[in-house]
Every structure is written in C-alpha cells, then in structure tokens.
Amino acid sequence: MPIRKPFLCSLLTLLVLIIPLILSGGCDIQFGGGGGNNGGMDDEIIDGAIVDVIPERSKEGIVVQITNDDGVTFSDTTDNVGFFSIEGRFADSSAEMKFFDENDVLLARIFINVFPGVLLQLGDMTIDDGNVTFANDTFIVTYTAEVRERDCFSGNSGNLVTERQDVRVNVQITNSTLIVDNNGEDIACTAIPFENVEVRGNLSAIGNNVDASRIQLE
Numbered sequence: 001m002p003i004r005k006p007f008l009c010s011l012l013t014l015l016v017l018i019i020p021l022i023l024s025g026g027c028d029i030q031f032g033g034g035g036g037n038n039g040g041m042d043d044e045i046i047d048g049a050i051v052d053v054i055p056e057r058s059k060e061g062i063v064v065q066i067t068n069d070d071g072v073t074f075s076d077t078t079d080n081v082g083f084f085s086i087e088g089r090f091a092d093s094s095a096e097m098k099f100f101d102e103n104d105v106l107l108a109r110i111f112i113n114v115f116p117g118v119l120l121q122l123g124d125m126t127i128d129d130g131n132v133t134f135a136n137d138t139f140i141v142t143y144t145a146e147v148r149e150r151d152c153f154s155g156n157s158g159n160l161v162t163e164r165q166d167v168r169v170n171v172q173i174t175n176s177t178l179i180v181d182n183n184g185e186d187i188a189c190t191a192i193p194f195e196n197v198e199v200r201g202n203l204s205a206i207g208n209n210v211d212a213s214r215i216q217l218e
Contacts, residue, residue: 001045009083016171024025024067025213033096035193042089042116042117042165042185043088043089043117044085044087044088044089044090044091044114044116044117044118044119044120045085045087045103045118045119045120046066046085046086046097046114046120046122047083047084047085047086047120047121047122048083048084048121048122048123048124048125049078049081049082049083049084049123049124049125050062050078050082050084050099050125050126050127051082051124051126051135052126052127052128053107053126053128054126054128054129055129055210056092057075057101058080059076059078059082060079060080060081060082061077061078061101061102061109062077062078062082062084062099062100062101063075063076063077063078063099063100063101063102063104064076064077064078064086064097064098064099064101065097065098065099066086066090066095066096066097066098066112067090067096067098068088068089068090068095072088072089074086074087074088074090077193084159088116089116091114091115091116091117091165091167094112095111095112095113095114096109096111097109097110097111097112099127099132102206107127108127108130108131108132110132113207113208114201114209115143115164115167115169116143116145116164116165116167117143117144117145117164117165118141118142118143118206119141119142120139120140120141120203121139121140121141122134122139123135123139123140124136127197137205138202138203138204138211139199139202139203140200140201140202140203141198141199141200141202141203141210142198142199142200143164143169143198144164144196144197144198144199144218145162145164145169145196145197145199146149146162146163146164146194146195146196146197147160147161147162147192147193147194147195147196147197148161148162148163148168148194150189150190150192150194152173152189152190153189155175155176156173156175156177156179156188156189157173157174157177157189158173158189159171159172160171160173160192160197160199160212160215162197162199167208168208169199169208169209169210170209170210171199171201171209171210171212171215172201172209172210172211172212173189173212173215174211174212176213177201177212177213177214177215178203178213178214178215179191179192179214179215179216180214180215180216180217181217182195182214182216182217182218187217190218192215193217195217195218196218197215197216197217197218198214198215198218199212199214199215200212200213200215201213201214
C-alpha cells in the first residue's frame with residue numbers, strides 16, 4: 001500500500017523535532033555500565049588485595065566500599081585472589097573504607113588519606129578480627145598536579161609542593177628519583193617548571209607527603 005504524503009510529512013516533522021532534543025541533552029540518557037563508579041579524568045582510584053582473613057574465610061566476594069562526604073558510595077567486590085579496585089570521586093573526604101562479607105556483615109573499617117586525581121595502590125592487606133594490617137609501611141601513588149614550589153639541593157635532590165583542586169602535596173626528591181621531560185629525557189631538579197607534572201612515589205602514613213620515585217613533565 002503506498003505511503004500517503006501527509007503521513008510521511010508528519011513523520012519527518014516528528015523526527016526533526018526529536019533528534020535535536022536528544023543531541024542537545026534534553027533527555028538524560030546513559031549508555032554503558034551503571035552503579036556508583038562514575039568514570040572521569042578527575043576520579044580517584046584505590047586498589048589493593050586482601051590476602052588473608054582471620055577467622056578464616058574466603059577472600060573472594062568481599063565487598064569493599066568508600067563513601068564520600070556527599071553520601072555517595074563507591075564499591076567493588078574482591079575476585080578469587082582478593083583483588084579490588086574502586087574508582088570514583090572521593091578526594092577531600094574522610095575516605096572511610098568498609099569491608100563486608102557476602103551476608104553484609106561488617107568485617108573491618110579503615111580511613112585512607114586521598115587527594116584529587118590519585119591512583120592509590122594499597123598493596124596486600126590482612127583482615128584480622130576487625131583490624132586491617134598492610135604488608136607495606138607506605139602506599140604507592142601516581143597523580144598529576146601543578147608545581148607551586150620548588151627547592152633544589154646539590155646532587156639533584158630537593159622538594160616540590162604540588163597543588164590540584166586546592167590540595168597541596170609535599171614531594172621529596174632524592175638522588176634516586178628519576179626526573180624526565182615529556183620526551184623521556186633526563187633533566188635536573190632545577191629544570192622542573194611551575195606547570196603540571198606526573199608524580200609517582202610512596203605516600204607516607206601521615207599527611208600528604210610523597211617520596212618520589214619518578215617525576216615526568218606533562
């Protein structure tokens with residue numbers, strides 16, 4: 001049966017009205033995975049591995065949660081080797097981490113120092129009767145921030161103060177710190193510009209203090 005012109009014109013008019021509405025964001029449509037872990041360049045990532053639980057139980061299936069100051073909860077469930085990775089926006093918060101078993105029973109809780117845009121690697125940990133102990137004294141961090149202060153000493157050592165979203169981090173540079181430009185060439189501490197750099201190193205247990213192993217210019 002032939003399509004009548006009035007019907008065809010109405011259909012085209014409807015499409016003309018709907019398509020700009022969708023493209024302009026008039027409809028809140030999300031594609032892909034849901035849940036509390038909203039991706040993005042400014043997100044923080046915390047990962048680690050639960051290697052043992054006392055009293056003895058499986059290290060797989062433990063739910064690890066972080067709730068930020070706005071009450072938004074981000075979570076992940078450990079795999080068969082106890083590994084978890086949580087991505088979300090929870091910097092500048094108390095970063096309380098909670099661990100639950102498969103029956104939603106609280107196993108332990110800890111507080112972690114988190115600053116904006118950081119990849120924080122906690123390493124191996126053990127849950128023992130409500131307490132969390134770590135295999136290492138320091139955590140590995142990787143983050144990008146702007147250099148605000150630079151104080152270089154002899155032997156290519158010194159200190160930096162970096163800042164991102166009004167959060168400052170003290171960075172210690174030692175003779176073993178690798179400092180490279182954006183082409184991967186070695187440079188001196190005095191050549192570090194007051195611009196964005198990527199820092200990787202060990203985060204101390206107290207405060208925003210990082211012992212840098214690598215600094216790379218952006």
